[in-house]
Amino acid sequence: MSASHRTTLPILAVLGSITSLCFGTSLAKHLFPVIGAPATTLLRVGFAALLMFAVQRPWRAWPAPRALALVVGYGVVLGAMNLSFYLALRTIPFGIAVAIEFTGPLAVALLSSRRALDFVWIVFAIAGLSLLVPRGSLDAALDPVGVGWALLAALCWALYIVAGQRAGQAGGRATVPLGLLVATLVALPFGVGQVGAVFGSPALLAFAAGVALLSSAIPYSLEIYALKHLPRQTFGILLSLEPAVAALAGWLLLSEALSSRQWLAIGCIMVASAGAALAARRGKPVAVPVDG
Template identity: 55%
Template structure:
């Protein structure tokens, strides 16, 4: 008997939600490691171990690469490395939930750039309202106006890197998907490693730190990316995008449980505006462009 559509969707939806929970819980745990090796050190551990895992799984050396493909993969990997590094640097001074919400400006900008529907102006307005409530624009009240400007600058840089990561990833994905992701992550590791070594030094190689870094890599990269790939094969782009819009809320919940980070009512409203804007632009988009490899947030 043919499986009904709701039942067929249950497994990929559960996989994607589980991946997002794993990613954001891993990010919250990673932030708790900052006192040991710093934000750059944790970023280097996460990306480095993720690269080793993906290289072992995909063994990209078994396929040859054209020069053009290699160039796009290098750009994709560099954007991926900067995205992770800048995001973790932002987490030093701002809460996880608002950081993820602000970073969503990157993929939102990519989606909105391809949209021409009048309704999209509503989603633009909601996204701008959410960002206005989040950014430190001199507000003396409301809680979110007090976000550290340096931290916000870092996460806006991460948002730009995320947008470039999507654009470069679509090009890099023309090569074999596993090859692009694994080589891209290896490139990201080479980009981030010098910053991690400069901040943490030999402390980066302490056994307990390495074990924690491996746990972060599995929870924040290897597991969510694998679950995401599973879901992408079974969900249409619209459903995938709407579900991904929940990520700022999941990040806020993970930060509350793991780090004890509480949000004000204004913070919750700002994050809700960005979630609705992201879901709205996804539903309203007429384009069915292929989602590039590794679209999960850092």
């Protein structure tokens, strides 16, 4: 394989991952009127857990007790991140929810930086957030509760990075499937009361499985491939496209039109994310959500 193909294919994999994730999540929102956001979260992480158990077979490399405790903590944060993000999607546009959530890993990257230039990215991030903060009648369509859930998802994503790095080093290949199992248990009490409607309808069950495939299995597989062949900085910069793709998917599939100010806010956060990724050292891990 030529050098250009070795670079092009992983880049296409990242773009495919972002597209699959965004369009899968947009489709997931169509389940909200039927079963609600918590039950949709439960189905998404539950199907993803089943898939990862089948692929990874974690019982073959079961973590030691201390490592297992770290994996459980990782799973709790993962479940809370998914649940809070889907609760945000109930009342605010998808692209805005993703942009707000991106401030979590962005904060982790910037807090670990010691370069003066990185303060520029902090300014862009703050500017983006300030443009999204509801201001009374000017932002009647942007629900403050939804913004709050998205900010909680951002906090969970930041915690996910820290917990995921520790759990991944200790738990090995069992980390993700076991973490998804714990995440399923976190979502279970919130969504179990409504999830029965899906299992009573083969069409809804197939739709939910397709959502899990598009928003979890396919993106995760493509990201794993890309991370093996791309510098982490490049991966991080490409990942900063996600808020824009999410806004596009929300517009196409959910009729979620954004104002010019909201697009400007998303652009500011994308610039901050790309700048932070560009400034990162090659040896620093990239914050990649499994199911965020």
